[in-house]
Amino acid sequence: MKKETWKELTIGTINLEAGNSVQNLTGTWRSGHKPEFIEEHCIQCFFCWLYCPHFAILVEGDEVKGIDYDYCTGCGMCAEECPSKEKSIVMVKEEVKLAEGGTE
Amino acid sequence: MAKLKDLAKMEDRLVAGHGMCLGCGIPLIFKVVLRATEDPLVIANATGCLEVCTTIFPRTAWNVTWVHSAFENAASTIAGVEAMYKALKRRGKIPKDKTIKFLGTGGDGGTYDIGLQALSGTMERGHDVVYLCYDNNAYANTGGQRSSATPLGASATTSPAGTQSPGKLQWRKDLTKILTAHNIPYVAQASPTRWQDLYNKAKKAFEVEGPAFLNVLCLCPTEWKYEESKGVELAKIAVDTCVWPLYEVENGKYKLNYKPKEKKSILEWIKPQGRFRHLFREEYAWVLEEFQKKVDEEWEELQRLSSL
Ligand code: SF4
Numbered sequence: 001m002k003k004e005t006w007k008e009l010t011i012g013t014i015n016l017e018a019g020n021s022v023q024n025l026t027g028t029w030r031s032g033h034k035p036e037f038i039e040e041h042c043i044q045c046f047f048c049w050l051y052c053p054h055f056a057i058l059v060e061g062d063e064v065k066g067i068d069y070d071y072c073t074g075c076g077m078c079a080e081e082c083p084s085k086e087k088s089i090v091m092v093k094e095e096v097k098l099a100e101g102g103t104e
Numbered sequence: 105m106a107k108l109k110d111l112a113k114m115e116d117r118l119v120a121g122h123g124m125c126l127g128c129g130i131p132l133i134f135k136v137v138l139r140a141t142e143d144p145l146v147i148a149n150a151t152g153c154l155e156v157c158t159t160i161f162p163r164t165a166w167n168v169t170w171v172h173s174a175f176e177n178a179a180s181t182i183a184g185v186e187a188m189y190k191a192l193k194r195r196g197k198i199p200k201d202k203t204i205k206f207l208g209t210g211g212d213g214g215t216y217d218i219g220l221q222a223l224s225g226t227m228e229r230g231h232d233v234v235y236l237c238y239d240n241n242a243y244a245n246t247g248g249q250r251s252s253a254t255p256l257g258a259s260a261t262t263s264p265a266g267t268q269s270p271g272k273l274q275w276r277k278d279l280t281k282i283l284t285a286h287n288i289p290y291v292a293q294a295s296p297t298r299w300q301d302l303y304n305k306a307k308k309a310f311e312v313e314g315p316a317f318l319n320v321l322c323l324c325p326t327e328w329k330y331e332e333s334k335g336v337e338l339a340k341i342a343v344d345t346c347v348w349p350l351y352e353v354e355n356g357k358y359k360l361n362y363k364p365k366e367k368k369s370i371l372e373w374i375k376p377q378g379r380f381r382h383l384f385r386e387e388y389a390w391v392l393e394e395f396q397k398k399v400d401e402e403w404e405e406l407q408r409l410s411s412l
Pocket residue numbers: 034035051052053054055056057067068071072073074075076077078079
């Protein structure tokens with residue numbers, strides 16, 4: 001990505017692309033643990049959706065459907081707060097791969 | 105009563121890709137609060153974690169009109185926008201039946217300390233705005249300096265604990281009380297882990313005519329130094345120990361929104377947090393005692409005020 005400089009800024013530094021932060025994939029800084037969703041156990045209480053700081057719980061219609069790893073940072077709050085009898089979200093170790101050839 | 109399922113269907117006004125910490129409490133607050141009104145919303149944000157992390161150049165995590173001007177004047181900024189809106193409405197440039205809501209927000213640094221004067225003015229002038237303080241007890245965005253919301257005995261970079269000092273020496277400022285003293289229509293204290301209560305309060309704050317103030321406890325694993333996955337439990341403990349009582353003051357009338365079945369010892373709040381670790385040394389036992397005593401006193405007073 002070409003770095004923008006002040007010359008490309010709009011006057012008043014107005015950003016008209018609402019919500020374009022979705023291009024920042026916060027999943028790239030995941031902790032080394034990731035949540036796994038087990039649909040059969042889920043009671044659809046939506047607590048994981050409520051407590052995920054990175055908007056990484058996938059919801060379709062009336063149902064929680066899984067984890068969006070593009071944004072999940074691996075904080076573990078969803079798994080901790082999941083109240084189903086058998087946990088519907090469990091944290092598993094993830095092999096951390098270092099990015100090759102720079103960051104962009 | 106709102107259901108989480110239904111809230112989840114609403115459009116996110118703050119979206120993914122923001123740079124807040126693992127386990128940060130700020131998005132939990134805004135996820136609920138921004139759903140408490142369906143009207144278009146303008147937000148003015150003081151300098152702080154939320155502002156910095158949601159607007160990393162050249163991107164924004166906001167799906168609504170959002171302004172940042174400086175650390176000290178989020179309240180004045182939103183007051184100005186609201187005054188303009190009223191003027192344009194008077195002149196017929198905004199249709200009479202169109203309603204826009206206005207929200208000023210900042211952390212405890214930008215609200216309890218640096219922005220207090222602007223906030224007081226905005227409230228006193230009666231602007232029809234909501235101001236929300238997300239209180240994470242420190243200047244977390246700049247490396248964890250103490251603020252006037254930092255609790256007694258907490259170690260912060262400008263009130264470090266050591267052999268000569270037990271961390272911050274002063275009791276925290278009671279900002280909710282200061283705002284209550286402005287005699288505005290609505291003041292409330294809330295927690296993100298009592299989402300229904302937070303949602304109801306935000307709804308009232310948006311609906312009420314005139315200024316409203318919300319003080320919301322905000323989890324901060326970075327500065328409080330606890331295991332980030334355990335944040336929700338910790339926020340519940342804050343309420344159950346009465347360190348952070350949930351109450352509201354509507355037109356001067358106090359109401360307690362939650363009374364723990366059994367008030368827990370402050371030790372349950374203190375123990376999981378690294379910022380208080382040194383308090384378990386013998387020489388600092390007095391801090392723990394003082395802490396409990398102050399919490400008890402404030403809780404007593406709040407019960408008295410809400411029974412009037
Ligand atoms: S671990 Fe869970 S709560 Fe944390 S970012 Fe990932 S999905 Fe969200």
